[in-house]
Amino acid sequence: MRSARTLRLASTTLMASALKPALVVDPFCLRQFDKTSGKAPFLDVPVADFEKRVNELYEAAGGEACLVDGYAPFCKHVFVENFVNAKGAVAAITPENEHLLRSGYSARTEKELAVLSRWFPKESIAAPTAKYLDLILYSREQIRIENAAMGEDSGSDAPWGIVSVKAQDVDSELPMQPITMMRNALGADEGGSGVALDAAKYRESVAYWAGHAPIQ
Template identity: 55%
Template sequence: FFLPGERYIMAATDPFISIDPFAFRQFDPSKSGIQIVGCTKEEFVKKVNVLYYEKAKGKKNVLYDGYAPFCKHLFVENFTETKSAFTAITKENACHLVSEYKSRRPEELAVLTRWFPKEKVEMKKAKYLDLILYSREQLDEENKAMGKTSNDKAPWGIVSIKPQDVDYETPMAPITMMRNALPLDQGGSGKKLDQKAYTEAVKFWQAHANVL
């Protein structure tokens, strides 16, 4: 799992990235949603920090802007056994789509979601992982709104992991954009909806669906 010398890197440096408890569900097989396969969340975050520090050598920045100033993306090669998280909708597989009102945690409002059951669609191992990061300030603000506290001091926290076959951001699901526009105490991030980005996302997700 770790290459020679990588454990030394972790021992000699402070974590730049942590995993926010919101993303723990992706390492818990009993939870719904995209599951990370082949490592624990502790192993995952150690490897991510190694890869971040390696990428950052001699570069000004390896984090890419997300949908808000507090959101960044880090793209790494998939070092797990996790398969791609979405696929194109075709005439052959459209009959397998299912939908349900779901919330990602008890504090959130449920929203309508659609997906392919993973046993109905054959998927290959993803080439990349899109790590969606929130700043420490944003995470602390959201935790406060939810009545939670955290002693985590890492500058950035992983809130979601997207296994995919490209090393750039794919459109966020429209319903996720709407959810993010909700107030902090309702599970959102308080970010105003970007109509142009929403329209582009609709176009993409009319032709694709997650595989869960």
């Protein structure tokens, strides 16, 4: 039988966990909660409610045991049910829709270098509701490094920041876009992470994205 002291300690631990969530939405990801930003997928839920639910799912899945390795040691993924009914953010390119593709130079923030990309305008593609959300996490240490280089605040002290959310139909990582891989190879001053380009991963990315495009 657990003692009263043990119960108090357990209660204190749970309260501390609730007060200090493992996952927080990084400011970089906030544009996905703003319908006017045009960033897909749009997450139609208050940020606080989103954080609460993803932390519940994270803890229920075993906490750090559910983390999936990303493209670098500081990057992890958590795959959860699509509890916000977000629409899929990628479409296959077909002879019937390829004329809808648009291209242009864009940057995710004002301080990043713009890169050439292509996409389907969200008004032109009827995207179905996705099955899963891929929560892309950066470690707090990496966020501090990149934010310092860009002259920005480091934000929360939570161990993991959600830097992006992808809505998709598989509970595994989709290939990163080739241009994103190249941008990540840049230094933090240009909006990258300084991670060397992996040629094999790059070829896998090209093979996938030659036949797909984001919806935005």
